[in-house]
Amino acid sequence: MYSFEYHRPGSVAEAAQLLTGNEDAKLLAGGMTYIPTLKQRLAQPSAVIDLGGIAELKGIKEEAGGLTIGAMTTHGEVASSAAVRQAIPALAALASNIGDAQVRNRGTIGGSISNNDPAADYPAALVALGATVRTSKRELAAEDFFTGMFETALEEDEILTAVHVPKPEKAAYSKFANPASRYAIVGVFVARTSAGVRVAVTGAGPAVFRATEMEQALAGNFSAAALDNVTVAADALNSDIHASAEYRAHLVKVMAKRAVEAAG
Amino acid sequence: MKVSMSVNGKQVSGEAEPRTLLVEFLRYELGLTGTHVGCDTSQCGACVVHVNGSSVKSCTMLAVQAEGAQVTTIEGMAQGDELHPLQAAFREHHGLQCGFCTPGMIMSAADLLKTNPSPSEHEVREWLEGNICRCTGYHNIVKAILAAADTMRGAARAAE
Numbered sequence: 001m002y003s004f005e006y007h008r009p010g011s012v013a014e015a016a017q018l019l020t021g022n023e024d025a026k027l028l029a030g031g032m033t034y035i036p037t038l039k040q041r042l043a044q045p046s047a048v049i050d051l052g053g054i055a056e057l058k059g060i061k062e063e064a065g066g067l068t069i070g071a072m073t074t075h076g077e078v079a080s081s082a083a084v085r086q087a088i089p090a091l092a093a094l095a096s097n098i099g100d101a102q103v104r105n106r107g108t109i110g111g112s113i114s115n116n117d118p119a120a121d122y123p124a125a126l127v128a129l130g131a132t133v134r135t136s137k138r139e140l141a142a143e144d145f146f147t148g149m150f151e152t153a154l155e156e157d158e159i160l161t162a163v164h165v166p167k168p169e170k171a172a173y174s175k176f177a178n179p180a181s182r183y184a185i186v187g188v189f190v191a192r193t194s195a196g197v198r199v200a201v202t203g204a205g206p207a208v209f210r211a212t213e214m215e216q217a218l219a220g221n222f223s224a225a226a227l228d229n230v231t232v233a234a235d236a237l238n239s240d241i242h243a244s245a246e247y248r249a250h251l252v253k254v255m256a257k258r259a260v261e262a263a264g
Numbered sequence: 265m266k267v268s269m270s271v272n273g274k275q276v277s278g279e280a281e282p283r284t285l286l287v288e289f290l291r292y293e294l295g296l297t298g299t300h301v302g303c304d305t306s307q308c309g310a311c312v313v314h315v316n317g318s319s320v321k322s323c324t325m326l327a328v329q330a331e332g333a334q335v336t337t338i339e340g341m342a343q344g345d346e347l348h349p350l351q352a353a354f355r356e357h358h359g360l361q362c363g364f365c366t367p368g369m370i371m372s373a374a375d376l377l378k379t380n381p382s383p384s385e386h387e388v389r390e391w392l393e394g395n396i397c398r399c400t401g402y403h404n405i406v407k408a409i410l411a412a413a414d415t416m417r418g419a420a421r422a423a424e
Binding site for chain 2: 001002003004005006008031032035036038039048050052076080099100101102103105106180182
């Protein structure tokens with residue numbers, strides 16, 4: 001690791017102040033991606049601003065027909081939260097299958113979605129559930145937050161503070177996991193809400209995307225069979241040593257059908 | 265920077281740069297070499313310790329992030345000469361060959377048994393996702409953890 005200054009602010013306002021005018025400073029959440037990045041000398045921040053000491057960023061509360069989850073809430077906390085298991089069991093199940101137990105004990109929802117790894121699980125859930133992302137400056141729809149591979153709508157001096165996830169009527173997530181990392185080779189989150197059906201896909205493309213053809217097919221008939229005649233194009237999908245674009249396209253449909261079945 | 269924390273019940277402090285990893289602080293500053301560095305890439309779990317009661321990979325945490333925390337390492341598991349039930353079970357059931365992964369296995373298993381005192385074999389195997397052993401094929405590790413769970417449940421009943 002290159003050397004850096006370390007700050008541990010006690011509030012979002014203090015963290016924002018530390019970021020202002022310090023363009024090479026980076027925020028540290030759970031560190032499950034950023035610390036390995038630092039160790040490989042792939043990043044050289046002037047300062048690391050650790051969000052671990054900010055109480056207002058932690059915790060889960062019921063609010064406005066859904067759940068508000070603080071950015072520094074760990075995957076383990078989401079997985080074991082009675083409120084999440086009761087209101088959105090698919091989200092608790094998703095969190096319980098991220099990485100391994102030790103990663104879940106440190107990794108956070110805010111860190112994960114700010115990193116926007118194309119194979120991360122949470123982006124699919126937040127887009128499918130129609131979640132709202134809250135930052136130190138504004139609120140925006142999850143769909144507008146994830147802008148591309150490892151890219152989000154966050155500005156340099158903006159801090160993600162929480163996500164608000166409305167309670168769905170039905171939802172489930174199905175993932176074909178890489179057996180070594182547990183990242184999604186393909187993950188599909190299906191949700192039916194009062195606004196309609198949403199299907200969000202992670203792992204398959206450069207960033208999370210909605211499978212609109214599937215959404216239309218499911219809107220009239222929420223069953224796995226409704227997806228039989230939907231085709232998934234491999235054109236824009238990822239190809240790597242783990243899976244070709246064609247195989248990923250195939251998996252999108254298989255995972256979507258499994259998710260619909262699991263949602264019931 | 266000066267870093268202070270409680271390690272195995274003792275208040276300790278030492279010097280650490282912000283980039284010093286928790287595992288480096290434990291091994292080189294405090295001389296607690298029971299916590300191992302295997303892969304150094306957050307995958308193998310040889311470096312697992314408890315921070316504020318939860319198992320974490322100490323190669324993927326900065327020492328300064330543990331400021332003020334309660335840390336437990338493998339050295340804090342035995343009570344004097346009496347091995348922790350997990351340590352005793354690993355010995356009894358040949359849960360180790362070279363022993364390199366063992367501290368991480370035991371610290372990880374201890375975290376599991378805290379929240380799930382009666383895990384199934386499947387649950388133990390799932391939980392060990394983040395701990396890699398290149399000698400044993402895991403079979404005796406799983407057997408040892410299940411035996412320790414049994415012993416610890418017995419001890420908990422006896423204490424009631």
